[in-house]
Amino acid sequence: MRRKLEYLSARQEAILSCIRREIVERGEAPTVREIARTVGLSSTSSVAYQLRELEKRGVISRDGRRPRSVSLGR
Numbered sequence: 001m002r003r004k005l006e007y008l009s010a011r012q013e014a015i016l017s018c019i020r021r022e023i024v025e026r027g028e029a030p031t032v033r034e035i036a037r038t039v040g041l042s043s044t045s046s047v048a049y050q051l052r053e054l055e056k057r058g059v060i061s062r063d064g065r066r067p068r069s070v071s072l073g074r
Helices: 010-026 032-039 044-056
Strands: none
Touching: 010 032, 010 044, 032 044
8 A cells, every 4th residue: 555645845845855866966865964055944953853754754764873864765
């Protein structure tokens, strides 16, 4: 059974797009600071919150013990 994708906010879409682009272009995920700079946020805690929300929805997965540990999907 295919899981229904939930609605993502514009900010979450921008963050997801940034992650996808960096993985395709550089072969690794961006850091939280790089994501903040790209999407125009001044607070890294705002990015961390959005990453947690994307992880809860199953859009990304992360290993909190490593930098650049974001991967798409679960």
